[in-house]
Amino acid sequence: MTGELASAPLFTGSDWDFSLINRIYETVEPIALQEMKLDIYPNQIEIISAEQMLDAYSSIGMPLFYKHWSFGKQFVTNEMMYRKGLRGLAYELVINSDPCINYLMQENSATMQTLVIAHAAFGHNHFFKNNYVFKQWTDAEGILDYLEFAKRYIAQCEERYGQLPVERVLDAAHALMNQGVHRYPRVRPRDLKAEAAREAERQAYRDRIYDDLWRTVPTGAKADAIPSDARRAALGLPQENILYFLEKSGPRLESWQREILRIVRLIAQYFYPQRQTKAMNEGCATYTHYRIMTTLHERGWITDGSFMEFLSSHTNVVYQPTYDSGQFGGFNPYALGFGIMSDIERICREPTEEDREWFPEIAGSGDAMEVLKDIWANYRDESFVSQFLSPHLIRQWRLFKILDKQGESELRVDAIHDERGYRRIRRSLAREYEIGRQEPDIQVVDVDLAGDRKLIVEHAVLDGVQLDAGDAAMVLQNLANLWGYEVLLKEVDSETRKELKSHSAQPNMAWLR
Known part of the structure; x- marks a missing residue:
């Protein structure tokens, strides 16, 4: 056909x-x-x-x-x-x-x-x-089997332990879901079908290991003999995946609670590529x-x-409100992705001298589909924008960069339509899609197992943007409930390492029962 x-x-x-x-x-x-x-x-x-x-x-x-x-x-x-x-x-x-x-x-x-x-x-x-991001992080063949296992396992937990205790664990795990992913690639994607089959094996291992682990934690005078570096290394700290750390090291969690944390974090990991x-x-x-x-x-x-009906729908999908329209709320991902990809097709087929200077490897190549398929396979949003947003598109969309400094009463136009401005605009827009800037960088950095078992968590503050106090308090309470002891969150400037603020939470003892 x-x-x-x-x-x-x-x-x-x-x-x-x-x-x-x-x-x-x-x-x-x-x-x-x-x-x-x-x-x-x-x-x-x-x-x-x-x-x-x-x-x-x-x-x-x-x-x-x-x-x-x-x-x-x-x-x-x-x-x-x-x-x-x-x-x-x-x-x-x-x-x-x-x-x-x-x-x-x-x-x-x-x-x-x-x-x-x-x-x-x-x-x-x-x-x-x-x-490549989906290849690194997801198991398309196993996800449906794993979801079926997760649904069945949690239903069984509700029957055995009661709906309220299971709901409490899920509530806390969901609150920490965005901090329940590994941000660096594994050698191969996790086999989710095998994950469900290994649950019984993991439970037997936990029953054998965890009681011994916590019973042998030194107390009193012996605690001072353990170097802090060795203590952190033994626990794999710092650890960015908070749900993973809780699953492996939470002192008061039962085996079924650890498995629920595992389910939530594996599902969070499955969706991680979509955010990028x-x-x-x-x-x-x-x-x-x-x-x-x-x-x-x-x-x-x-x-x-029919084609007119399609064009009407398509135009609505790729509509991008201008900054002064009163409707602007950021860049429409459909408009941004489609706009850059259509521009890449133009560069491949009908390049200008400017295109040849900025994109020498693809300008005039003729085969736009092969270029696009290579891009679809090997880039994510941040690198895609930083590599392929062209001066032609910047002019067409009338993009510019505003500098808004805290403490200054006026805004400044920081990038216009010249060569330096194009690069600044492209770099600035690409940073908006950097995963490290979309979500706070929060890591478990230490825990005093030999003393009061206080869990110390650190937020690396970028560009002075600290956590909302109310949200931080609620999420920290869920973390403390899962950990079972006091949790201290320090907000630290990512460049100077100066501590800006701290938050703490004690576990809800009623939650633990």
């Missing part, structure tokens, strides 16, 4: 049935796989209602998940906003799994079903399978659907009216 002109459009109205969905997929597939040469997991397409989409929202988009009160709260909030017309729903949800699961809304028109198949089943799917690649992932899917829908229209597979 590659390159074939249609004798008649696939559809002429908005109605669809499952037979039409199948014909749409069979028409889109050769364009994506043979012409664009995308590499995807096998696709599984499911049609869901608006209520099912709301339910998927509440469980962070996963088809299987354990029960927790926060998911019900999220469902009620989203449903109320949707029913009042204050919030729309996504046309689709796509799961990074093998096979790749694509949920299509049954309320979509035939045009929108075509669009979301192109967007999710081929664009997102290719990105999930090929981007939002603009690239959505840009890849949007660029893919634009290419496929345009090709379908050129070959007569969709009508002019």
Whole structure:
């Protein structure tokens, strides 16, 4: 079917049935796989209602998940906003799994079903399978089996230990979820299918080891004989993954509580790549659907009216409010990703002298898809913006950089449209996608096992931005409850190492019972 002109459009109205969905997929597939040469997991397409989409929202988009009160709260909030017309729903949800699961809304028109198949089943799917961050951190083949295990295990814990104790552990673990990831790559992605099978083995090991570990902790005068460096080294400190540290070293946690912490942190790790690649992932899917829908229209597979419906939706998706519009709330990841990728296509096919100077390796190469596939595989948002935001796009989007210094009454335009300004603007925007600046750098740095077992945690403060006192107090309380002893959080300037502020929390003894 590659390159074939249609004798008649696939559809002429908005109605669809499952037979039409199948014909749409069979028409889109050769364009994506043979012409664009995308590499995807096998696709599984499911049609869901608006209520099912709301339910998927509440469980962070996963088809299987354990029960927790926060998911019900999220469902009620989203449903109320949707029913009042204050919030729309996504046309689709796509799961990074093998096979790749694509949920299509049954309320979509035939045009929108075509669009979301192109967007999710081929664009997102290719990105999930090929981007290096996902390869390092996720196990697409094992995630569904692991979620099934997690759901079953937590249900069993509720039956055995009671709903409230399990809920308390989940509440605390969720509060620390963003501090429950390893930020540096492993040699290979974790085998989640094997993780579920090893739970019984881990429990037997804990039963044998942990009591002995804490019984042999020295007390009294012997404590002074342990060098602090040796003590920290033995515990693997500093440790950025707080949930991992609690799972391995929490003195008062039972084996089932450790396993719940493990479940939460492995799921947090699964989502970690998505936080680093939002603009690239959505840009890849949007660029893919634009290419496929345009090709379908050129070959007569969709009508002019259908193409206009698509363009209306596409334009809304990539709309970027200007800074002075009153609607600006940062950069739309769809607009940023699609804009840079479309500009890369221009540079590959019709470069200017400026493009040849800034992008000598890709300017005039002609094969935009090969360049884009290499970028989709080997970059994340920060490096993508810092390498490929062009002066042409900076001028087109009228970007500039403002310097806002604390203590000064006036703002200063710090970068304009000249060579130095282009580099400053690009570097400044790229830093907005640096994962270390999106989330606070908080690490466990010490614990006095031989004395009062006070856990010392440190926040490396960047650019003077400290933690919100209220949020810090609530999260620290959850950490203290899991640790079982006092926790001290120090906020330290990342450059001068000067202590700026400290917070402390004592465990809630009622929580521990």
